[in-house]
Amino acid sequence: MVNLGMDFDDIALEAIDSRRQELVKLASGSGLKIAELANRYRQRDDGMLVSMHCGSFNFSFRVNWDDGGEDWLIRFPLPGKSMFLDEKVRREAWLMQYLAKETTIPVPRVIAYGMGDKNPTGLGPFILMTWIDGKNMADLIKSKDRPDNIGEDSVAGKPVVDGRPLTREMNELIRTCGLNDCMPERTYQTSVDYIGSLLDLQSTHLEQQQNSVYSSRDCREKYACRQLMKAIALNFIPPSDCGPFKLFCDDLRPGNILVDDSLRIVGVIDWEFSYAAPSQFAGSIPWWLILERPHRIANQRGAEAFFQEFLPKATLFLEALEAREETHGLTEHNSRLSVRMHQSIENKSAWFALALHALSTVDLIYWDLLDEYCWGPRSSIAERVHRVTTTPEIYKAREDFVQSKIKQLQEYYKELGVDLSVSYEAEEPLQSIPEVKGDPAPQV
Structure with a gap:
């Protein structure tokens, strides 16, 4: 891979x-x-x-x-x-x-x-x-058996939201990728509006980071990925979702939870990168169940290895959450968080939400966890890219973008003082790319 x-x-x-x-x-x-x-x-x-x-x-x-x-x-x-x-x-x-x-x-x-x-x-x-x-819960989970129960709390009241979402990924794009602060200073009225801005930010990231691609083929794949992410968005987000939005912390995980010797939670710390977010974010199965960011596992060992490790943990977590819901008297199907989280695994909305959070690794998440679910079988990523972005309507815009990125990469290597040669390479002829029978090419 x-x-x-x-x-x-x-x-x-x-x-x-x-x-x-x-x-x-x-x-x-x-x-x-x-x-x-x-x-x-x-x-x-x-x-x-x-x-x-x-x-x-x-x-x-x-x-x-x-x-x-x-x-x-x-x-x-x-x-x-x-x-x-x-x-x-x-x-x-x-x-x-x-x-x-x-x-x-x-x-x-x-x-x-x-x-x-x-x-x-x-x-x-x-x-x-x-x-x-207190003791760090992540350290305890790594060193001994997991606790039998997982606690939860809900936030009451209605705070005033008067500023843009300040996310962990915004911080990392500026810190590690050389981007400017390109997130608008505004609030959002609907989930579609906000998620649309995140999808635009994916394209801005690809455009602005000097070394965001390493070859012409890589650039075409990343260009196609962002087109396809926009094309599938409404499959995962209700178009009329105007709230209520939920308090969401990008980095909330066991490492931010302190417990005593009896595993009672005594503190929840590090609330940076918290904001009012679409309910789909809070309703997705948590990424931290394997104590490692999913895209790292998928990148190192493949998507199948990720699911083999993640899904048993998700089953355990949902069983504990369901028991907690019953203790609190939450019996109605639609009011249970466990139901929404289970659905997020079945309909892949958890991976779509993860791709929105992990902008710098959206390509890995999309191609490994979402593409074939949304568009059907493919023989290769190259085949999908060709079918999607080699249409007359977008071919010139794509190739102009590829050439501009290769030029940008050349300038980056020169400024870095690295002796690496990279040049624009035209796409392979259509007949050399096998076609998969099945669903028609997605329209983006």
């Missing part, structure tokens, strides 16, 4: 890595200033930093005082990892305050938060919150 994922933009990564290193160097000599910042809100002068914690997008310090009270955690987003520093901190702090007020989800209590221009340490925006003692 061909690796259809996109490489990172090494030029962009080098630039942002220098920012990260500068921040780490500054933080290593700022212990007293960090303690003083925490002291200001504790109204004491004896705060001590007792541990440092570094995650995917943030670094934090645990602070202790000799007053018998609770420890606090002060957390800073990590430049070079987080691309929307002030916006991310402001939204996460607000959401944690909202969850603490309106739900029973055990989140850290926010003591204070501030933007970069209000932080005397020079370390950028920060959140000061209570420290929660």
Whole structure:
């Protein structure tokens, strides 16, 4: 199986890595200033930093005082990892305050938060919150048998949504792929409207990342993938879906859940990249059941290996969820989350939603998990691409795009100082590509 994922933009990564290193160097000599910042809100002068914690997008310090009270955690987003520093901190702090007020989800209590221009340490925006003692659930799952029960909570109330969705994938496209901030500063009234913007973002990503393709054939396949994703969208999204939309966290997983020795959940942390999302996102079977992102397994061992590993975990999860629903008296078929999640596996909407979240690996997800389900058998990806995008209506636009991407790739290699030769190659003649009998070619 061909690796259809996109490489990172090494030029962009080098630039942002220098920012990260500068921040780490500054933080290593700022212990007293960090303690003083925490002291200001504790109204004491004896705060001590007792541990440092570094995650995917943030670094934090645990602070202790000799007053018998609770420890606090002060957390800073990590430049070079987080691309929307002030916006991310402001939204996460607000959401944690909202969850603490309106739900029973055990989140850290926010003591204070501030933007970069209000932080005397020079370390950028920060959140000061209570420290929660607990064991990481992901570590427990990896080291011993899984717990017998999985808990759940629902968010009550109706918060005001007044800004665009700030997603993990937006952050990663800017951080690793060299894209500009190309997501509109707006809210969305329907699922179709928002998902349409994500599909457009897939095309923007392919166009803007300098090394998003590595050959003419690869470019045609990725071009066709985005055309086909748009063509199948309404198969998975009701066209009249105007809500209610659900609170959704892109990165909520066992690694963000803290439990005590009896496996009782004592804390749910890291609420960055949370937003109001189409109900299909929350209604899809969770990707994290195998504690690894699905596209990585599919890429390394193939789609069949992914399903062999994922589906037994999904069955176990749904059985636990159904038991929990019965405990809460949820007996009506249409009101049960387990029903929607089971359907998301059967009708492949879970993989469509996953492709929307994982923009940089949409090609792998689409070709391995969606294409033949939607359009019927194919002899090869090349055969599908030819049938879909070699029609007179779109052939010239496609080939103009392929030539522009090859030129862009040549310029990228030159700027990177890599001696690699790549040139535009015309498509193989039609007669050399076998045709599969069955459904007609999709109209895109």
